[in-house]
Amino acid sequence: MPLPLKNFFYRIFVRIRNLWLFAATLNYREVRKKIKLSKTAFSPSADQVFVASSFRVSNQQRQEIFKVSLRETLRHLTGTAIKVKIRDASPEEFSRQNRIFLNDLAGNNLDYKAETLNLNADYKELLETSEEKYFCMAFDDQPIFGLFPEFLSAATALLEDFAGSVDMMLIEQLNGFDIDISNKQIILEQQSLDFQARGIEPLGTVKYGNYSFAILNNFHYGFFFNTLIAPCKDYASRLKWYMEHVSQDKPHRIEKAGMYYRGPVYKYIAVPLQVFMLNIDFLHTDISVRGTTGKEKRIFEVLKNNYSIKYN
Numbered sequence: 001m002p003l004p005l006k007n008f009f010y011r012i013f014v015r016i017r018n019l020w021l022f023a024a025t026l027n028y029r030e031v032r033k034k035i036k037l038s039k040t041a042f043s044p045s046a047d048q049v050f051v052a053s054s055f056r057v058s059n060q061q062r063q064e065i066f067k068v069s070l071r072e073t074l075r076h077l078t079g080t081a082i083k084v085k086i087r088d089a090s091p092e093e094f095s096r097q098n099r100i101f102l103n104d105l106a107g108n109n110l111d112y113k114a115e116t117l118n119l120n121a122d123y124k125e126l127l128e129t130s131e132e133k134y135f136c137m138a139f140d141d142q143p144i145f146g147l148f149p150e151f152l153s154a155a156t157a158l159l160e161d162f163a164g165s166v167d168m169m170l171i172e173q174l175n176g177f178d179i180d181i182s183n184k185q186i187i188l189e190q191q192s193l194d195f196q197a198r199g200i201e202p203l204g205t206v207k208y209g210n211y212s213f214a215i216l217n218n219f220h221y222g223f224f225f226n227t228l229i230a231p232c233k234d235y236a237s238r239l240k241w242y243m244e245h246v247s248q249d250k251p252h253r254i255e256k257a258g259m260y261y262r263g264p265v266y267k268y269i270a271v272p273l274q275v276f277m278l279n280i281d282f283l284h285t286d287i288s289v290r291g292t293t294g295k296e297k298r299i300f301e302v303l304k305n306n307y308s309i310k311y312n
Helices: 003-026 028-037 060-073 092-109 119-128 149-161 232-245 251-259 295-304
Strands: 049-055 084-088 110-114 134-137 177-180 185-188 204-208 211-217 228-231 268-272 308-311
Touching (some): 049 119, 049 149, 060 092, 060 295, 084 092, 084 119, 092 110, 119 134, 119 251, 134 149, 149 204, 149 211, 149 268, 177 295, 228 232, 232 251
Parallel strands (some): 049 134, 084 110, 185 308
Antiparallel strands (some): 134 228, 211 268
16 A cells, blocks of 8 residues: 555544544543542343353364353353343354253353354344343353353442443453463462553442452443343444444454454443453364464363362
């Protein structure tokens, strides 16, 4: 592309970014006010949230990754009333085994369908038809640690209080860890969440029950698919816009549009400080665009071998 044309598009991008940042500052005082007024006590209730996951397992190794991830994510929800809604696009030879495995984890609370839809369409259908107000998006290669019913109650209480200002809670990746082979432990550094590793200062911190949450300007893609908690209808409405204007079946195209502040992006996000995810995606799916560092496989192996978790 000729240099003048590149400069033209860059100027357009900068203008759009500046307009978006200006719009974000208009809500800043409202967010700060809500941070000051937020309450530490609330009535626990997790009956308005469900866990949602859409994936495709296409080989034996990916199935092992899936089992390790969902086992950890659902570990503390087994035997509770929280629904687990799965849309599985795997070939029949894998989906059959996946369903047996998930049924052992979730029991009667499992809502499982073998689907041929793409990820975008699966989530749109799930969220538009849900009876619950909120959902927690889970992945087959990003185990969530600390997903207790009490945490889900705290998370949805925050989203209720901050509705219209902070409508997304991102469960961030933890980056620092060490492995103690002699004691079969994975030692996690709790101060190594993404925003902490980048040195980003939150607008404030709020506490609900025993859980603390940082309120941040959204420094990720403006709209994205990740380990997150959000109101079903609000997220579905934004997703519908991106599917109609950007892509019906390419999640990363939608995220790239959000990166350039196109569409109904999230201006602010909340991040829990005691609940996080780890990335064990060392063998990518066809739609993945992430790189690998070698850490992913090490974490997968120790989790598969039932290493205990220790927090540092």
